[in-house]
Amino acid sequence: MAQAFTKEMSRNIFYGGTAFFFLLFLALTFDTHLALPERDNRAALDPATERGQLIAQGKQLWEENDCIGCHTLLGEGAYFAPELGNVYTRYGNSKEAIMGFIKGRPKDGIPGRRSMPQFNLSDEELAAIAEFLQYVSEIDTANWPPNIQG
Amino acid sequence: MTFKYQSQAVAMPYFIAAIGLFVAQILFGLIIGLQYVWGDFLFPEIPFNVARMVHTNALIVWLLMGFMGAAYYLVPEESETELHMPWLATLMFWVFLVAAALTVAGYLLVPYATLAEITGNDLLPTMGREFLEQPTITKLGIVVVALAFLFNIGMTILKGRKTVVSLVLLMGLVGLAVFFLFSFFNPTNLVHDKFWWWWTVHLWVEGVWELILGAILAFVLIKVTGVDREIIEKWLYLIIAMTLITGIIGTGHHYYWIGTPEYWQWWGSVFSALEPIPFFMMTVFAFNMVNKRRRNHPNKAATLWALGTAVMAFLGAGVWGFLHTLAPVNYYTHGSQITAAHGHMAFYGAYVMINLAIISYAVPILRGREANSEKAQVVEMWAFWLMTVSIVFITLFLTGAGILQVYLQRFSDNPLSFMVVQDKIELFYWLRFVAGVGFLIGLVVYIWSFFIPGEKTAAEMPAMEAQGSERGAVEAAAG
Numbered sequence: 001m002a003q004a005f006t007k008e009m010s011r012n013i014f015y016g017g018t019a020f021f022f023l024l025f026l027a028l029t030f031d032t033h034l035a036l037p038e039r040d041n042r043a044a045l046d047p048a049t050e051r052g053q054l055i056a057q058g059k060q061l062w063e064e065n066d067c068i069g070c071h072t073l074l075g076e077g078a079y080f081a082p083e084l085g086n087v088y089t090r091y092g093n094s095k096e097a098i099m100g101f102i103k104g105r106p107k108d109g110i111p112g113r114r115s116m117p118q119f120n121l122s123d124e125e126l127a128a129i130a131e132f133l134q135y136v137s138e139i140d141t142a143n144w145p146p147n148i149q150g
Numbered sequence: 151m152t153f154k155y156q157s158q159a160v161a162m163p164y165f166i167a168a169i170g171l172f173v174a175q176i177l178f179g180l181i182i183g184l185q186y187v188w189g190d191f192l193f194p195e196i197p198f199n200v201a202r203m204v205h206t207n208a209l210i211v212w213l214l215m216g217f218m219g220a221a222y223y224l225v226p227e228e229s230e231t232e233l234h235m236p237w238l239a240t241l242m243f244w245v246f247l248v249a250a251a252l253t254v255a256g257y258l259l260v261p262y263a264t265l266a267e268i269t270g271n272d273l274l275p276t277m278g279r280e281f282l283e284q285p286t287i288t289k290l291g292i293v294v295v296a297l298a299f300l301f302n303i304g305m306t307i308l309k310g311r312k313t314v315v316s317l318v319l320l321m322g323l324v325g326l327a328v329f330f331l332f333s334f335f336n337p338t339n340l341v342h343d344k345f346w347w348w349w350t351v352h353l354w355v356e357g358v359w360e361l362i363l364g365a366i367l368a369f370v371l372i373k374v375t376g377v378d379r380e381i382i383e384k385w386l387y388l389i390i391a392m393t394l395i396t397g398i399i400g401t402g403h404h405y406y407w408i409g410t411p412e413y414w415q416w417w418g419s420v421f422s423a424l425e426p427i428p429f430f431m432m433t434v435f436a437f438n439m440v441n442k443r444r445r446n447h448p449n450k451a452a453t454l455w456a457l458g459t460a461v462m463a464f465l466g467a468g469v470w471g472f473l474h475t476l477a478p479v480n481y482y483t484h485g486s487q488i489t490a491a492h493g494h495m496a497f498y499g500a501y502v503m504i505n506l507a508i509i510s511y512a513v514p515i516l517r518g519r520e521a522n523s524e525k526a527q528v529v530e531m532w533a534f535w536l537m538t539v540s541i542v543f544i545t546l547f548l549t550g551a552g553i554l555q556v557y558l559q560r561f562s563d564n565p566l567s568f569m570v571v572q573d574k575i576e577l578f579y580w581l582r583f584v585a586g587v588g589f590l591i592g593l594v595v596y597i598w599s600f601f602i603p604g605e606k607t608a609a610e611m612p613a614m615e616a617q618g619s620e621r622g623a624v625e626a627a628a629g
């Protein structure tokens with residue numbers, strides 16, 4: 001009676017439960033990848049197009065300047081500076097405005113205000129980042145963020 | 151000498167380096183905490199993002215160092231045999247430490263884009279994603295260290311006694327290495343990138359790391375309570391069963407708003423809402439075992455850390471996690487200060503504290519005594535309370551900031567812009583900074599406790615044996 005629930009039983013729950021739910025997770029992962037083409041705006045990424053190449057370059061610039069270390073992108077990253085997943089719409093669907101903002105950052109920051117570095121990007125690089133941010137804004141995010149302020 | 155297997159001593163440098171990096175982590179935490187309210191502090195020399203990656207990467211690396219130290223200490227004892235290759239463990243320590251130091255130097259000395267260029271990020275771009283900022287070669291270095299480590303630990307377990315504790319630890323460590331491999335996968339498609347990024351980040355902290363946590367906690371509890379191994383092992387299996395049953399599909403709580411299908415709002419909400427269960431079980435388990443103890447181990451501080459881990463992990467991961475995990479709530483709180491509040495208490499409660507628990511238990515033994523002097527323990531327990539209360543306040547202030555942020559920026563009829571809102575909630579960030587200074591003071595007290603003479607005084611010795619200390623009794627019999 002004292003042995004009603006044994007160590008072997010809890011071990012079996014562990015192995016069985018883990019295996020079952022991991023397989024279920026794999027199945028959901030598979031299904032997600034089937035559904036993604038409708039949602040992830042991959043048409044924009046076609047490497048055969050100039051836009052696709054620009055976005056790829058933009059994503060790499062995004063990474064190599066660690067923009068995620070201050071900003072969130074679709075709600076993930078750091079919480080020090082504005083969400084950028086929808087900055088394209090916030091800036092009135094204007095890539096020029098985004099490029100202008102990044103280009104215009106003062107080298108020594110703004111006294112007393114949270115500051116964004118001057119990255120000294122070329123016009124081509126700025127265009128790539130802006131194109132990347134437009135692509136992100138066109139991903140179907142189930143209506144997130146709740147409003148334009150991100 | 152009080153430790154049984156000579157090779158357990160290789161754990162010591164890992165623990166020392168872990169604490170060193172812990173100090174760096176907190177100093178940089180204070181820098182970014184200050185930059186929150188004093189925007190151009192240290193700008194442009196150390197921009198926020200750079201200091202932040204030092205803060206988070208130092209955290210992760212020191213936790214890994216601590217896990218490795220824990221494994222090198224615990225596995226020989228559990229396996230009742232010497233470590234397979236002690237020299238390899240020492241060598242890998244230096245490789246790991248030098249790689250970490252070079253990486254931090256790279257962060258601080260050159261612009262990140264330059265670091266990416268000189269480390270050949272072009273060849274295999276993996277940098278510039280949260281928590282995975284390390285240059286690709288550093289990541290490869292981590293893989294090498296992890297493989298050597300797993301080989302060493304695995305061989306030791308193979309040739310010795312196989313216990314549930316060491317088996318669960320090994321599964322956790324293998325999982326850690328396997329899921330780290332997803333950090334090398336960085337497709338252009340942002341949704342794919344984010345989807346697989348969580349296989350490293352979520353499946354670490356809410357999956358395999360919990361196995362490591364459970365195993366170390368079980369080990370410390372076996373040692374300090376003397377409770378029958380069978381009972382502890384049964385609990386351990388049940389806890390980690392619940393962890394993975396809820397936590398694997400619980401990954402879905404990160405798949406609500408990143409372009410993934412909407413059914414994740416159901417899968418993620420339901421399964422992650424159950425994730426607090428294993429943490430709750432851990433708390434019940436730890437208190438139960440201590441209440442049922444069959445010996446009074448003289449190391450009170452280690453027992454306190456073990457109990458503290460269970461409670462704070464439940465609060466930080468379980469309660470603060472649950473707070474924002476349901477999709478309709480997360481819609482508003484996603485990527486806000488609420489996330490940061492939870493991140494702090496969960497990381498501290500679960501992974502910082504379990505490391506400090508095993509350090510508290512093992513280091514006195516590695517220094518040749520069963521436990522530290524009363525005085526050293528009292529100081530260590532002060533440090534426990536100072537750090538723990540500080541993190542509670544950091545969490546509460548960030549939660550306050552988060553609630554206001556969510557309301558003003560996302561919920562009210564006239565949503566304000568991000569920067570305007572940040573200005574309005576500045577007070578909470580000042581308070582967080584003050585609590586952070588409290589944390590640093592706690593950390594200084596903690597380090598001080600290592601320098602207090604640790605030998606039991608003659609007056610304390612007989613009292614210890616009268617308490618029926620197992621080891622004391624064995625030694626007395628042997629003598």
Ligand code: HEM
Pocket residue numbers: 077078079080176179180181182183186202205206209489490491493494497498502541582583585586587589590
């Ligand atoms: C052991 C104690 C600490 C732990 C475990 C810890 C852990 C973390 C983690 C995991 C993050 C990333 C959070 C996320 O992405 O949601 C983070 C960010 C941060 N931490 Fe800490 N931290 C600790 C102490 C501190 C202290 C003492 C301060 C300063 C007062 C601090 C200030 C910050 C700040 C400002 C951020 C950046 C938040 C953002 O992204 O905007 N941390 N910390």
Ligand code: HEM
Pocket residue numbers: 075076077280355356403404422423425426463466467468470471472473474475476480483484485486489492493494496497500501
């Ligand atoms: C010890 C275990 C845990 C640790 C160390 C931890 C840590 C973290 C960290 C650092 C983040 C921020 C990630 C980022 O920067 O984007 C996060 C996010 C999150 N965590 Fe945890 N967590 C733990 C357990 C849990 C549990 C048990 C739950 C649910 C009950 C939970 C729910 C969440 C949710 C919903 C988010 C996403 C927040 C958002 O949408 O911004 N966590 N966690």
Ligand SMILES: [Fe+2]
Pocket residue numbers: 352356400401403404
């Ligand atoms: Fe998670």
